[in-house]
Amino acid sequence: MRIFRSQARSEYKSAVGQQRVASQIETSHWYKAKRSFRRHWQLYLIMVPGLLYFLIFKYIPMSSAVIAFKEYSVVQGVWGSPWAGFKYFNLFFSNPVFWTLIKNTLGLSLYSLVVGFPIPIILAICLNEIRDGFFKRFTQLVTYAPYFISTVILVSMTMLLLSPRLGVVNLGLQALGQQPINFLGIPNMFPGIYVWSGVWQFSGYAAVVYLAALAGIDPQLREAARIDGASRIQIIRNVDLPGIMPVIVILLILNVGSLLSVGFEKVFLLQNPLNLATSEVISTYVYKIGLLNANFSFATAVGLFNSVVNMILLVTVNSVAKRVSDSDAGLW
DSSP states (O other), X not given: OXXXXXXXXXXXHHHHHHHHHHHHHHHHHHHHHHHHHHHSHHHHHHHHHHHHHHIIIIIGGGGGXXXXXXXXXXXXXXXXXXXXXXXXXXXXXTSTTHHHHHHHHHHHHHHHHHHHTHHHHHHHHHHHHOOOHHHHXXXXXXXXXXXXXXXXXXXXXXXXXXXXXXOHHHHHHHHTTXXXXXXXXXXXXXXXXXXXXXXXXXXXXXXXXXXXXXXXSOHHHHHHHHHXXXXXXXXIIIXXXXXXXXXXXXXXXXXXXXXXXXXXXXXXXXXXXTSHHHHOOXXXXXXXXXXXXXXXXXXXXXXXXXXXXXXXXXXXXXXXXHHHOTTOOOOO
């Protein structure tokens, strides 16, 4: 009995000690937070507008996602409308065009990722290797300028260039003795037009991030590689690419996490009845079926499905990147 009593007392003392240590740690964390706020209250005050923006426009609207599970009525409101369960999810999954939408959306996203992701990296490395200051600045300006063109203007330029009658491309084909081609009327050509016009517009802007990462690499590493007799290709492979690998991994995670979020404006403006077989994606389908027909519950259900799939992809790719990458890069 004495042995049991002594063991109980020791266990009680150890539990009490652990509780005291935990309370002391919590108190010290709270004290550090208060002291940090008192010292840097100006910085915390600057954060308030950004936090309010995300709270008002990002987090509070999430409560309206319940519309996907309701027979939403504008008169009854969000919470007054009757529940519909998974009715609209089932309608979307059983729709004959479901797999066509998934195929088109994933096809455009993967095409954009495979083509549009490495090109800014290559462009940034090439710009970093240019020694002539004027030529480097001029090239960067030329590649960066298309980013400031709006989507509507870009689509208008694309339509004018590819016009069957007056387009520059078809005029060139006619000068070579070829027949004019209705590029935007051929479904198989739509993905290429969409992706490569986006590459031309955004590659210069995306390369700025990698140029900033390359500027942060220690110049002594490059000098040491040159002294050891490394060529430019070897320096790029062994110094530059490992130096910007964390940035590459993070941007790759963000891109993969939005595979089903193909931009609505550009696809919708390039769309026509002839290329619907490859240009109809989830966002345009939701706009036509859900919003134009005022079927808000259906549109919300499809959008919620899209967001959940993107979140799963984001978490999965982030965990895989942290396990595979030597730099342990990741969003969290």
